[in-house]
Amino acid sequence: MARRLEGRLVVASHNPGKLREMRELLAPFSVEAVSAGELNLPEPDEIGTTFAENAALKARAAAVATGLPAFADDSGLCVAALDGAPGIFSARWAGPAKDFAAAIGRIERELALRGALDDAQRRAHFVSALVVAWPDGHEELFEGRVFGTLVFPARGDRGFGYDPIFRPDGHAATFGEMTSAEKHSLSHRAQAFALLKQALLD
Amino acid sequence: MARRLEGRLVVASHNPGKLREMRELLAPFSVEAVSAGELNLPEPDEIGTTFAENAALKARAAAVATGLPAFADDSGLCVAALDGAPGIFSARWAGPAKDFAAAIGRIERELALRGALDDAQRRAHFVSALVVAWPDGHEELFEGRVFGTLVFPARGDRGFGYDPIFRPDGHAATFGEMTSAEKHSLSHRAQAFALLKQALLD
Numbered sequence: 001m002a003r004r005l006e007g008r009l010v011v012a013s014h015n016p017g018k019l020r021e022m023r024e025l026l027a028p029f030s031v032e033a034v035s036a037g038e039l040n041l042p043e044p045d046e047i048g049t050t051f052a053e054n055a056a057l058k059a060r061a062a063a064v065a066t067g068l069p070a071f072a073d074d075s076g077l078c079v080a081a082l083d084g085a086p087g088i089f090s091a092r093w094a095g096p097a098k099d100f101a102a103a104i105g106r107i108e109r110e111l112a113l114r115g116a117l118d119d120a121q122r123r124a125h126f127v128s129a130l131v132v133a134w135p136d137g138h139e140e141l142f143e144g145r146v147f148g149t150l151v152f153p154a155r156g157d158r159g160f161g162y163d164p165i166f167r168p169d170g171h172a173a174t175f176g177e178m179t180s181a182e183k184h185s186l187s188h189r190a191q192a193f194a195l196l197k198q199a200l201l202d
Numbered sequence: 203m204a205r206r207l208e209g210r211l212v213v214a215s216h217n218p219g220k221l222r223e224m225r226e227l228l229a230p231f232s233v234e235a236v237s238a239g240e241l242n243l244p245e246p247d248e249i250g251t252t253f254a255e256n257a258a259l260k261a262r263a264a265a266v267a268t269g270l271p272a273f274a275d276d277s278g279l280c281v282a283a284l285d286g287a288p289g290i291f292s293a294r295w296a297g298p299a300k301d302f303a304a305a306i307g308r309i310e311r312e313l314a315l316r317g318a319l320d321d322a323q324r325r326a327h328f329v330s331a332l333v334v335a336w337p338d339g340h341e342e343l344f345e346g347r348v349f350g351t352l353v354f355p356a357r358g359d360r361g362f363g364y365d366p367i368f369r370p371d372g373h374a375a376t377f378g379e380m381t382s383a384e385k386h387s388l389s390h391r392a393q394a395f396a397l398l399k400q401a402l403l404d
Contacts, residue, residue, distance in 0.1 A: 049291040050284065050312075082252065083329050083347075084286015089251040110252075114345065127285050143316065145285075 003140070005031050005069060005132065005200045012036045012062035012072035014043055022071065025193055029201045033071075041065050051076065051088055051129035052141050059133035067135045075128040075189060077162045079107060079150065081116040090162065100161050101154075107165070108152050122150040124166065128188040130196050140199065144191025159183060205342070207233050207271060207334065207402045214238045214264035214274035216245055224273065227395055231403045235273075243267050253278065253290055253331035254343050261335035269337045277330040277391060279364045281309060281352065283318040292364065302363050303356075309367070310354050324352040326368065330390040332398050342401065346393025361385060 007030070011022045014037040022033045036043070044061040048054040051074040058072035076090030086093040086103070093103040116122055125147040133139045146168050154164035156176025164176030168186055175183050184190050209232070213224045216239040224235045238245070246263040250256040253276040260274035278292030288295040288305065295305040318324055327349040335341045348370050356366035358378025366378030370388060377385050386392050 049289075049294065050287045078285045083280045083327075084289055085252045087251075087286055087289070092251065113343070125285075141315070 003134070003138065003200060005029070008032050008034055008068050009132075010034055010036060010039065010041075010062045010066050010068050010070040012041070012058040012070050018073070025197075026201075031201070034068075036062050036070075039066060046074070046088070048074075048088070051127050052131065052143065054088060055129045055131040056133065056139060056141070059131040059139070063133040063135045069132055069134045071130065071132050073128060073130045073189070073192070075126065077166065078125050078127060079111070080123040080125075081114055081121050082107070082110055085110075094161070104152075104154055104162065104165055107150065107162075111150070119149050124148060124150050126162075126166065126188040128192040130192045132196065132200060140196075142192045142195040142199070144188040144193070144195065146186060146188045146191070205336070205340065205402060207231070210234050210236055210270050211334075212236055212238060212241065212243075212264045212268050212270050212272040214243070214260040214272050220275070227399075228403075233403070236270075238264050238272075241268060248276070248290070250276075250290070253329050254333065254345065256290060257331045257333040258335065258341055258343070261333040261341065265335040265337045271334060271336045273332065273334050275330060275332045275391070275394070277328065279368065280327050280329060281313070282325040282327075283316055283323050284309070284312055287312075296363070306354075306356055306364065306367055309352065309364075313352070321351050326350060326352050328364075328368065328390040330394040332394045334398065334402060342398075344394045344397040344401070346390040346395070346397065348388060348390045348393070 009031050011019050011033045013019060019035040026033050041062055044057050046054045048057055054074040055072045059070045062070035076087050078084040078087050093106060094100045125145050128144045130142045131139055148166050148168040150165050151167050151174060152165060155174045156164050159175045164174055167174045211233050213221050213235045215221060221237040228235050243264055246259050248256040250259055256276040257274045261272045264272035278289050280286040280289050295308060296302045313324060327347050330346045332344045333341055350368050350370040352367050353369050353376060354367060357376045358366050360380060361377045366376055369376045
């Protein structure tokens, strides 16, 4: 576990926003992030059954294809009263048009169908699983979670995805109402990245 | 919602054990259970993202194919520290050989990887989703859940699947150590069936 990240790191994502975020996070370190998109790497199917499996599938494929260490993440919202759904299907619930208003509507309907109308029945958490894979097969996993309560109707127009219905514990605002700096001080992704940083960068 | 089940009911399962169980449960009522296997119905792919979706896929396909009301269930184990996994993949984690010892070993390793070593970090629940679908498109969903703690090593050789690592709240024994009658007095499937019975049979 004493590996360090240095030199070039493939960010196994075709999402320009994620690449930009990783470049900002890695700026203080001697790591240069290059994206799977820039390298024309194919995107593997996310056929895993957990966040960690899906992140590992993507990181492993990019490391093997490039001979460089590779980073990937997978994340989503788990609603307790829905047995963890949408979970690894959080993006899929929004459909190809990325219609998160529809996905949020579905969560609200599914909760109502189960009589989950008060806060105690509307517990949820965001998960972020980060995996770094090396070409020799070594892999490291870092997970972050933030727990909170779902609120309806959605509140706030910041953030993205399910942020406007998620009120993290200890806060009155939803992720959709917080500034980017506030959200990043407590988010699942920030927690996972802090663990990665401690293990591989500092 | 004032429908009643009477006459022939297709049990959308190719599992003889499930058919037998349904026949026993339905014995007191004027319902005759016929199985999808006996009718040579194809098994639809379980491509849903929730237990309820998978049960509905199966029930709907059988109702459309036969013109009769059809019953299907989907169930599994959701481990809180694993974000609800294995969840709808509970059978898949055991592989084609139905090796639940291997699946239980995987749960134990995944918990250890996340430092989830004490009881409070080993919360889990079983879910059973039952769906009755009519040929006209009407559907009704009944869900049962039983909450408890995972124990390692596994205890007891009764039950099946993940039963030997699941100790339901308020009991010292695992499902694997209980008689069939004890388990059925509190199981997720029994709770879901009680709701179905109340709505459609009594």
